[in-house]
Amino acid sequence: MSNVIAQLEALAKAPPSDPTERLDIYNAAKKLxxxxxxxxxxxCRVNGSPMILTFAQVASDxxxxxxxxxxxxxLSCASLADSSGADPLLLSRxxxxxxxxxxxxxxxxxxxxxxxxxxxxxxxxFRAGIAHTFLAIMPCLQATPQFLADTSYVxxxxxxxxxxxxxxKTDKPSYAWAMGQPKLMEGFNLWMTEQHxxxxxxxxVFDFAGHVGGSSVDTLVxxxxxxxxxxxxxxxxxxxxxxxxRVVLQDQPFVLPHAIPTDGVEKQPFDFWTEQPLKxxxxxxxxxxxxxxxxDKAIAIVTNILPAMSSDSVLIIDEMVIPNxxxxxxxxxxxxxxxxxLASTERTERQWDALLDRAGMxxxxxxxxxxxxxxxxxxxxxx
Numbered sequence: 062m063s064n065v066i067a068q069l070e071a072l073a074k075a076p077p078s079d080p081t082e083r084l085d086i087y088n089a090a091k092k093l094x095x096x097x098x099x100x101x102x103x104x105c106r107v108n109g110s111p112m113i114l115t116f117a118q119v120a121s122d123x124x125x126x127x128x129x130x131x132x133x134x135x136l137s138c139a140s141l142a143d144s145s146g147a148d149p150l151l152l153s154r155x156x157x158x159x160x161x162x163x164x165x166x167x168x169x170x171x172x173x174x175x176x177x178x179x180x181x182x183x184x185x186x187f188r189a190g191i192a193h194t195f196l197a198i199m200p201c202l203q204a205t206p207q208f209l210a211d212t213s214y215v216x217x218x219x220x221x222x223x224x225x226x227x228x229x230k231t232d233k234p235s236y237a238w239a240m241g242q243p244k245l246m247e248g249f250n251l252w253m254t255e256q257h258x259x260x261x262x263x264x265x266v267f268d269f270a271g272h273v274g275g276s277s278v279d280t281l282v283x284x285x286x287x288x289x290x291x292x293x294x295x296x297x298x299x300x301x302x303x304x305x306x307r308v309v310l311q312d313q314p315f316v317l318p319h320a321i322p323t324d325g326v327e328k329q330p331f332d333f334w335t336e337q338p339l340k341x342x343x344x345x346x347x348x349x350x351x352x353x354x355x356x357d358k359a360i361a362i363v364t365n366i367l368p369a370m371s372s373d374s375v376l377i378i379d380e381m382v383i384p385n386x387x388x389x390x391x392x393x394x395x396x397x398x399x400x401x402x403l404a405s406t407e408r409t410e411r412q413w414d415a416l417l418d419r420a421g422m423x424x425x426x427x428x429x430x431x432x433x434x435x436x437x438x439x440x441x442x443x444x
Contacts, residue, residue: 072086084432084433109162111199112158113162113164114191114194114195114199115195116155116158116159117159117164117182117191117195118191118192118195119155120155120159120164120182121182121188121191121192123141123145123147123152123155124144124145125141125145125155125156125159125165126164126165126175126179126180126182126183126188127183128141128144128145129141129165129173129174129175129179129183130175130179130180130183132174132175134174135168135169135172135173135174136172136173136174137171137172138152138153138156138171138172138173139171141156141173153171156171156173159173160173163176163178164176164178164179164182165178165179166179184255185251185255186251186252186254186255186256186258187252187255189248189249189251189252189255190252190255190256192248193245193248193249193252196245197229197239197245197249197402198398198401198402200228200229201223201224201225201228201229201401201402202224202401203228204224204225204227204228204401205224205401207227208223208224208227216400216406217400217404218355218356218404218405219355219404220234220235220354220355220403220404220405221233221234222404223235223400223401223402223403223404224401224402225238225401225402225403225404234403235402235403236353236403240315250289250290250319253292254292257292260431261430261431262296262430263377263379263430263438264296264297264300265430266428266429266430266438267377267426267428267438267440269297269300269301269344270301272343272344272375273304273306273343273344276304276305276306276343277305277306278305278306278307279306279307280305280306280307280343281306281307281309281339281340281341281342281343282297282304282305282306282307282308282342282343282344283297283306283307283308283309283342283343283344283346284309284311284337284339284342284344284345284346285308285309285310285311285346285347285348286311286331286333286337286345286346286347286350286366287311287312287331287333287347287350288310288311288312288346288348289312289316289320290316290319290320290321291310291320291321291323291326291328292321293346293348293379294308294309294310294321294323294326295321295323295326298323298324298325298326306343307327308325308326308327309326309327309328309329309339309342310326310327310328310329311328311329311330311331311333311339312330312331313330313331313332314330317330333350333362333365334361334362334365335365336365336368336369337365337366337368337369338369339369340369340371341369341370341371341373341374342369342370342374343373343374343375344374344375344376344377345366345369345370345374345375345376345377346376346377346379347362347376347377347378347379348379348380349379349380350362351363351378351380351416352380352381352399352403352405352406352407352408353399353403353405354403354405355404355405355406356416356419359416359420360416360419360420363376363417363420363421363422364420364421367421367422367443370442370443374442375425375440375441375442376422376440376441376442377438377439377440377441378417378438378439378441379436379437379438380407380408380413380436380437380439381395381407381408381434381435381436381437382408382409382410382413382427382429382435382436382437382439383396383407383408383409383410383435384409384410384435385409385410385411388409388435389433389434389435391433391434391435392407392434392435393407395407395434407435410427413427413439417439417441421443421444422441422442422443422444423441423442423443423444424439424440424441425440425441425442426438426439426440427439427440
């Protein structure tokens, strides 16, 4: 057993760089933790998870992760208290909690340094993710048990009646409410961008150049429906700088002014509850749109695109596809987020097949580009 422990400790100090190997080790390590923990560690892990998020938010507010990451040597509690303005006694308690949960490393009495987790949590996008989850999602989670009991444990499908409305004391759907929270939305956009920085994208599994081959300057090449601030349009133009043809970002008028400035991208105000006005595009694309809506509304969004499609058109749906069995914790966590904040769902492969069949679509390709999350493209055409 001592040899096994030594091997695990050595692996912890020098994990492999290959992402697939790291994921395999991570999943195996999770199983080992669950199999080896005693009941008291189990209940501590379950009960302590909200505290980890809470004090990650406090640490982020105090700039602790950034200060430790930027330091070349370990920092004392006294120096961190001085630079943050926090009470040294309070700060020492917070730092010990962070260290005991491996978010920072304790190097001596009241002395700490950054580790890999610290450096991750110091990144602006991940700090924004902590804040968004703490401020927008955690209140919904607190309201969920009573909401489900009050609704007889029926699957939520009404965007106007979900834990979100109770938690945030509003009668608006979450996306409408969020438009009145500019600081929260700024952080949310930063969080969304960070999550996909350096990750594989749908272009890694779809023959984009082959599908749009032969296009001219007048060809409607790519229409990003409900494309937000235009990350995907920018990705297309940056990946294929010599691509002829039109690339169009569509979204609500109040969203488009915040779009990323990108040469060669047109912006068009559009409400996807109405019929698609741009006809015959090679690719109509929707990313993380249908996850926000129950089946009947998702079908309505898809069918509004159908009349615009030509024989050369495809509709690419870029969404999470949860396996029918063996789902990852990252995908199910996202599913619970959708349920509690939007009364919607991340769909399983079988559910996607049924939804698109009802919408009058035939699936040409279904491929995951991020195995860990289940992020996938579903390439479709009308039946």
